[in-house]
Amino acid sequence: EVQLVQSGAEVKKPGESLKISCKGSGYSFTNYWIGWVRQMPGKGLEWMGIIYPGDSDTRYSPSFQGQVTISADKSISTAYLQWSSLKASDTAMYYCVRHSCGSTGCYVAYWGQGTLVIVSS
Amino acid sequence: QSALTQPPSVSGSPGQSVTISCTGSSSDVGSYNRVSWYQQPPGTAPKLMIYEVNNRPSGVPDRFSGSKSGNTASLTISGLQAEDEADYYCSSYTSSSTWVFGGGTKLTVL
Numbered sequence: 578e579v580q581l582v583q584s585g586a587e588v589k590k591p592g593e594s595l596k597i598s599c600k601g602s603g604y605s606f607t608n609y610w611i612g613w614v615r616q617m618p619g620k621g622l623e624w625m626g627i628i629y630p631g632d633s634d635t636r637y638s639p640s641f642q643g644q645v646t647i648s649a650d651k652s653i654s655t656a657y658l659q660w661s662s663l664k665a666s667d668t669a670m671y672y673c674v675r676h677s678c679g680s681t682g683c684y685v686a687y688w689g690q691g692t693l694v695i696v697s698s
Numbered sequence: 699q700s701a702l703t704q705p706p707s708v709s710g711s712p713g714q715s716v717t718i719s720c721t722g723s724s725s726d727v728g729s730y731n732r733v734s735w736y737q738q739p740p741g742t743a744p745k746l747m748i749y750e751v752n753n754r755p756s757g758v759p760d761r762f763s764g765s766k767s768g769n770t771a772s773l774t775i776s777g778l779q780a781e782d783e784a785d786y787y788c789s790s791y792t793s794s795s796t797w798v799f800g801g802g803t804k805l806t807v808l
Contacts, residue, residue, distance in 0.1 A: 621802040682732040
């Protein structure tokens with residue numbers, strides 16, 4: 578069974594740095610794209626970016642390029658989402674997602690439980 | 699890239715059918731059969747309901763079906779049940795090698 582287990586909720590101040598994690602299990606971690614989706618309070622889903630742990634190929638949505646860093650440590654089957662300087666507007670639920678690939682291409686197939694990030698002074 | 703366009707809300711009575719549309723462009727929905735749909739009940743993580751336009755993962759009832767015509771994809775839920783009440787999101791692969799979601803549609807079962 579594919580499982581994505583995310584790190585716990587965080588409360589941070591503006592300007593602070595943060596790295597949240599997502600541990601994958603039940604599948605070969607290096608062979609599937611894994612990434613992140615943001616959901617701001619009361620709003621919709623926003624695809625942020627993904628990484629292929631096998632070769633660290635990383636893709637970002639234009640909206641998030643330069644704003645966050647996605648990385649992975651395949652030795653411990655864990656993906657990360659990182660900020661160097663948080664803003665209040667980063668307050669949101671962040672979902673770890675794993676893509677699957679079918680006959681025509683890949684899609685978001687599995688979701689973690691979510692990590693709530695609150696940024697407030 | 700802009701979010702795909704979905705109606706903010708739809709509603710239907712138990713037993714009826716509803717259809718949720720998802721309109722993109724020739725850079726996403728129109729060019730790829732990589733449209734998927736997700737169900738998100740309040741306070742929970744989303745769940746995959748349809749992938750590659752019209753395929754259901756195991757465990758998803760056959761009341762859920764998907765289709766696509768041109769730049770618009772659709773999710774149809776037949777035989778509505780109270781448990782179907784949730785937010786629904788579409789998603790598509792894009793020509794930028796990224797993915798994009800729709801704005802979401804709130805389904806109310808009357």
